[in-house]
Amino acid sequence: MSILSVNAGSSSLKFALYPLLGEVIGEAQVSGSVEGLEPSGQARIHWMATGQSRETSAIVVQPGQDVFDAALTELKVLLASRFAYLQVQAIAHRVVHGGAFYSSSVRVTPKVMAQLATLNALAPLHQPHNLAGINAFADAFADVPQVACFDTAFHRSLSPLETTFAIDKKLTQQGVRRYGFHGLSYQYVSQVLQRQVPRSAGRTVMAHLGNGASVCATTDHQSRATTMGFSALDGLMMGTRSGALDPGVLLYLMEQGWSHDQIQTLLYKQSGLLGVSGESADMRTLRASSSESARFAIDLFAHRLVREVGALSACIGGLDVLAFTGGIGEHDALLRQQVGDALRYLGVHVNAARNEAAIGNNLASIHADNSSVEIWVVPTDEGRVAAQDALAFLQK
Structure with missing residues (x-):
C-alpha cells in the first residue's frame, strides 16, 4: 500500500509515491513531474524509480481533452503498469493556504473546497492551482481519499504578537493577520534536525x-x-x-x-x-x-x-x-x-x-x-x- 503525494502548480505537477511500512512512510519508490501543462505547452512526464535512471515521455492530448486530464491518465497508466503492487490508499495534496480554517491536514469534501477557495486571493499564484489539482485527482482517482495538507499549519504555534498587524482590530477579527507559509518544508527540515x-x-x-x-x-x-x-x-x-x-x-x-x-x-x-x-x-x-x-x-x-x-x-x-x-x-x-x-x-x-x-x-x-x-x-x-x-x- 502507498500514498501518492502531489503538488499541483499552474504549469507543472510534482508527484511521489511513498510505500506504507506498517505505521510509517518509507522512501519514495517513484517520483517525478509533469511539465508543459500551460495551454501552449508541450506536456511531458518525467519520472524516476528507486535505483533506476530518469525516464521521459510525451503526453498525448486527444482532441477536446484537457491537458491536465491527459496528464493524469498518463500517470495512472504509469502507476498501474509499473507500480501496481503499490496500491494508492490516499492522495496527499500540498495546499498553500489553510487560513484560520485548518490547523492540520483534512480529508477533502465539498465544504472544505468551498472554504479553501475563499483564500485564493491570498495566494493567487498557488491556491487556485492547488485546488484545481485536487478536483482533477478526485475525478481521476474517484475511490481514493483526497487529503489536503497545508503550508500554513506549521505556523499555528505563532503567538498573537507575531500574527497581529497594527491595524483596526475589526480587520484582525475578520482574519487579516499573519499566517506564515512553507510549513511543509519547515516541518520536514525540523524533523531532520530533531533526529540529527x-x-x-x-x-x-x-x-x-x-x-x-x-x-x-x-x-x-x-x-x-x-x-x-x-x-x-x-x-x-x-x-x-x-x-x-x-x-x-x-x-x-x-x-x-x-x-x-x-x-x-x-x-x-x-x-x-x-x-x-x-x-x-x-x-x-x-x-x-x-x-x-x-x-x-x-x-x-x-x-x-x-x-x-x-x-x-x-x-x-x-x-x-x-x-x-x-x-x-x-x-x-x-x-x-x-x-x-x-x-x-x-x-x-x-x-x-x-x-x-x-x-x-x-x-x-x-x-x-x-x-x-x-x-x-x-x-x-x-x-x-x-x-x-x-x-x-x-x-x-
Missing part, C-alpha cells in the same frame, strides 16, 4: 530559499517567527515576488492609476530577482551573467536574507543552529558563504571546503570548527511530509 542535530531544540533559524523564499525561527521545534505573513508576498525578496514593501508604494501606484490586476502582476510576477536584474528569476542564470544588474540582484537577495535572519534571531534570543534548504539554499554555495560571512557577529563561521562539498542531496554540516552556530544544509522533502500527514489522517 540535538542543538536544534534550542534557537534555530531555517531559510527556505527558492523561487519562493522565507525564513522561520523555532525553539523546541515549534514555529516562533517567520517572514511570510498574510500572503506569500511578505518578507524576503524572491524569484518574481517583491517581498516586504512599504504600503505607501502601493498607495502611490494607485494614485498613478494602476489597477488591482496591474499591481498584483507587479508584486507576484515582475519583481524580485527578475524585476531587479531585468534578466531572470533563476539564480543560476544570474550567476552565469556578467551584468552589473545581475550581480546587484544577487547582492540584494543576500542582503535581505541577512537582515531577516538577524531579525528572527532577535525574536528568539540568539542563534544556535542555522539551516539552509530549498533549491537555492541547497545548491548555491556562494550565497551560503556570503550570508555566513555577513552573520559573523552572531557567531556564524562557514567552512569553505565543507560548504563547497555540500552541493548534493544529503544532509551536510558546513560550519567551521570555531563557529558557535551550527550550520546545516538540509534537502527538503515536502512530499514526504504531506504523505506523513495523510497517513496520520488514515490512522485516525
Whole structure:
C-alpha cells in the first residue's frame, strides 16, 4: 500500500509515491513531474524509480481533452503498469493556504473546497492551482481519499504578537493577520534536525530559499517567527515576488492609476530577482551573467536574507543552529558563504571546503570548527511530509 503525494502548480505537477511500512512512510519508490501543462505547452512526464535512471515521455492530448486530464491518465497508466503492487490508499495534496480554517491536514469534501477557495486571493499564484489539482485527482482517482495538507499549519504555534498587524482590530477579527507559509518544508527540515542535530531544540533559524523564499525561527521545534505573513508576498525578496514593501508604494501606484490586476502582476510576477536584474528569476542564470544588474540582484537577495535572519534571531534570543534548504539554499554555495560571512557577529563561521562539498542531496554540516552556530544544509522533502500527514489522517 502507498500514498501518492502531489503538488499541483499552474504549469507543472510534482508527484511521489511513498510505500506504507506498517505505521510509517518509507522512501519514495517513484517520483517525478509533469511539465508543459500551460495551454501552449508541450506536456511531458518525467519520472524516476528507486535505483533506476530518469525516464521521459510525451503526453498525448486527444482532441477536446484537457491537458491536465491527459496528464493524469498518463500517470495512472504509469502507476498501474509499473507500480501496481503499490496500491494508492490516499492522495496527499500540498495546499498553500489553510487560513484560520485548518490547523492540520483534512480529508477533502465539498465544504472544505468551498472554504479553501475563499483564500485564493491570498495566494493567487498557488491556491487556485492547488485546488484545481485536487478536483482533477478526485475525478481521476474517484475511490481514493483526497487529503489536503497545508503550508500554513506549521505556523499555528505563532503567538498573537507575531500574527497581529497594527491595524483596526475589526480587520484582525475578520482574519487579516499573519499566517506564515512553507510549513511543509519547515516541518520536514525540523524533523531532520530533531533526529540529527540535538542543538536544534534550542534557537534555530531555517531559510527556505527558492523561487519562493522565507525564513522561520523555532525553539523546541515549534514555529516562533517567520517572514511570510498574510500572503506569500511578505518578507524576503524572491524569484518574481517583491517581498516586504512599504504600503505607501502601493498607495502611490494607485494614485498613478494602476489597477488591482496591474499591481498584483507587479508584486507576484515582475519583481524580485527578475524585476531587479531585468534578466531572470533563476539564480543560476544570474550567476552565469556578467551584468552589473545581475550581480546587484544577487547582492540584494543576500542582503535581505541577512537582515531577516538577524531579525528572527532577535525574536528568539540568539542563534544556535542555522539551516539552509530549498533549491537555492541547497545548491548555491556562494550565497551560503556570503550570508555566513555577513552573520559573523552572531557567531556564524562557514567552512569553505565543507560548504563547497555540500552541493548534493544529503544532509551536510558546513560550519567551521570555531563557529558557535551550527550550520546545516538540509534537502527538503515536502512530499514526504504531506504523505506523513495523510497517513496520520488514515490512522485516525
